[in-house]
Amino acid sequence: MSIQIFNTLTGKxxxxxxxEAGKVKLYACGPTVYDSSHLGHARMAIVWDVIQRYLRFAGYKVTxxxxxxxIDDKIINRAKELNIRPDQLARHFLYEFWQDMYALNVAPPDIEPRATEYLQQMIGMAADLVKKGKAYESGGDVYFDVGACPDYGKLGKKNIEDLKSGARDQVRSQDELKDxxxxxxxxxxxxxxxxxETGWxxxxxxxxxxxxxxxxxxxxxxxxxxxxIHGGGEDLVxxxxxxxxxxxxxLHDKPLAKYWMHNSFVNVSEEKMSKSLxxxxxxxxxxxxYSADTLRLFILQxxxxxxxxxxxxxMNAAKQALMRLVRAALLADAEENGSGFYPSKHYRFDQKAAEAYKNDETITEFHKEFVAAMDNDFNTAVAVSHLFGLADKIAASKDTAQRQxxxxALKDYSGILGFTLADTRKxxxxxxxxxxxxxxxxxxxxxxANKDFKTSDLIRNELAKAGISVMDTAEGPTWEKT
RNA sequence: GGCGGCAUAGCCAAGUGGUAAGGCAAGGGUCUGCAAAACCUUCACCCCCAGUUCAAAUCUGGGUGCCGCCUCCA
Structure with a gap:
């Protein structure tokens, strides 16, 4: 059974x-760095993180x-408000975005191009479109001629005539562009x-x-x-x-992307979570x-x-649920427990583990179910349910080697979904x-006070061993890290 | 106004024709000095109406409710 993908373009x-056999070229629209990222961006990042992890697990060479x-108007306007340069603002929020991604255990993309690095290519492309008669220059602006594109509206399922007349709110701002x-x-x-202003x-x-x-x-x-595959949030369609x-x-007379994938939103009180709201x-x-794993479970359920x-x-339901997985995975590898994040570690299984899994009936069965779920348009909700099934089996088993x-396996397969299952309870x-x-x-x-200096010295000495130095001052006892 | 989507147990959420995954919460139990945790276990006929079919949560038509896009937005 192969991977099935819901294609926005065909609706199926x-x-x-x-x-190209065995290779996947994957492009997801990333953030505009003009403000802090929120849970909706986390969802986008995590969804694409899981898709690319799974494609790698499935054996594809993924780029x-x-x-x-x-660079865009939002960045420029915000920078103006803050009285800093747009590039300073963008860099600030880009750093923050990276921090967020790292903390969320979202693997870095293979390539992360920035708009400002591709100005010449953009200008070249616009020029080529003008040359080809698909775009025109008008008063220093260049516009794409939608009329020259018969397919226009196919992806977004829009009708050009509707767009002209239907977009009422848009009409006002269109007035000034009429000429x-x-x-x-x-x-x-x-x-x-x-x-x-900023420009080129x-x-x-x-x-x-x-x-x-x-x-x-x-x-x-x-x-x-x-x-x-080209993807992003559904509002980008x-x-x-x-x-x-x-x-x-x-320009190219060939499809831009074979499959278009779009993730849905995070709502708050049944209203879209967004910067503008x-x-x-x-x-x-x-x-x-909440831990990164908790957020991820919340999203992938x-x-x-x-x-x-x-x-x-x-969120709390996800937090409780996650603990079941964490406990079940504890036996996996003592040295990894509680060691915090290890980003991007679980791109792939090591071959030795994969061999051992093949010889185990329970894991083989689990593998089939997990893969069937993920192959079905990345159904992480079902994939996660099988993780819980495996966790139950671990808890019920009396055989230590088997449990280990x-x-x-639980930890490895969870890693395909980007979970660390790190034990953060302590x-x-x-x-x-x-x-x-x-x-x-x-x-x-x-x-x-009781002249029990044996106990008081024990406390101080043991704390010293733990790296805490106790000092008695005129204001009473205090401590600091040695 | 145009286009698209959704409606499943107290809550969250899978399931696109064969008789309801999973999670949280709740009840019962095991364990326990107390408490907690852990583990076991119980818990739904799928918004309404009509139709297609041997068989529908799943298909068709109608209704009701909610959401998104059409403007920056993941």
Whole structure:
């Protein structure tokens, strides 16, 4: 059985057949770095992380590209508000994004191009489109001529006539562009800008590229004219991906991507979580309350094409559930327990483990179910349910060697979904540490008051061994790390 | 207004024709100085109506409710 992928373009599940046997070119739209990332971005990142991990597990040589939009109006406007340069703002939030991804155990993409690195390619592409008669220059701007693209609207299932008349809210802003655009739905490949702003020189004067152009250019430069899978959040279907597709395909006369995949959103109180609604929690906020594995379980328990409603109750349910997996995996490998993150470690099994798994009936059965679930359009919800099934078997088994093997399998297969199953139960925060030490110092004071110096010295000496130095000061006892 | 999606136990959530995965919570039990944890166990006929079929949560039609996209957005 091969991998089935739901293709947004056709609206159906299709058998995945890569363009070149054994290889997958995968491109996912990454963030615009103008603000902190929230749970919705975490979902996008985790979903694509799992897809690329699974494709590697399935034996494909994957080239996973995720771009960074580090120049656009949002960045420029925000930078203006903060009175810093746009590139400073972008760098700040890019660093933060990387930190978030690392903390979430999201494996880095193979290639991570940034828009600002591909200006010449974008300009070149816009020029080529003009040359080919698919785009036109108008007052320093360059617009893509949607009328010259018969397929336009296919991906987003839009009808050009509807777009012209239906987009009521859009009409006002279109008024001012009436004289420059031939057709209201034409979109900018290049926008002129005052030379005092961030921009680049082009054949049409000083300005900036249109947003959609960057992905088209980077895909072409990094992966080629046609890729296997192109994805992103479902809000990107239209217009972003529609426009990318129109540009690239008009220029190359071949499909931009064979499969289009889109993940659904995270809602809060049944409303989309988004920066513009301001109802979001940042990834940093969430990671202070929940582990990366908990967040990942919360996300992967729902199929990627269905919306998730965020709630503290659901998060806590995931937290409790995760502990069952963590406990079951404890036997796997003592040295790994509690060692924190080890990002990207589980791309693939080592061959020795894979051989051992093949000889075990339970794991073979589990493997079949797990793979069947993942092959079915990356149904992580079902895959996860099989992890729980294996965890139950581990708990019920009396045979230690068997339990260890199963536990290792549990950890390895969980790794395909990006779980670390690190045991964080004994990771104590600073607040707890201080309370515990305060208690010990109190017990020591009580002992000293009773002239029980044996006990008081025991406490101080043992704490010293643990790297805590106790000092008696005029204000009472205190401690510091040695 | 146009387009698309969803509606499954107290909650979250799989399941696209053969008779309801999984998780949380809750009840019962084992263990236990107390408490907690752990482990075992119990718990649904799938929004409404009509139809197709030997057989439907799953297909068709209608209804109701909710959500998303059409403008920046993962």
């Amino acid at each position: 599940k299709e058998e995945f057949v890569p363009i 996973f590209v995720r771009n960074i939009t580090d 420059v655009k031939r057709n209201p739905v034409d979109f900018a490949l290049w926008k002129s800008a005052p030379e005092t 020189t082009s054949p049409w004067g000083f300005g900036r590229p249109g947003w959609h152009l960057e992905c088209s250019s980077m895909i072409k430069s990094v992966l080629g004219e046609t890729i296997d 239209f217009p972003h991906h529609e426009n990318e597709k129109a540009q690239s395909e008009s 301001g109802n979001f929690k940042t990834i940093g906020d969430l990671l202070r309350e 729902t199929h990627y094409r269905n919306p998730i409603d965020f709630s503290p109750e659901a 093997l199963w536990a290792k 990771v104590v925060d600073r607040n707890s540490t201080e309370q515990v030490l305060a208690l010990l110092l109190q017990l020591r004071q009580d002992a000293r």
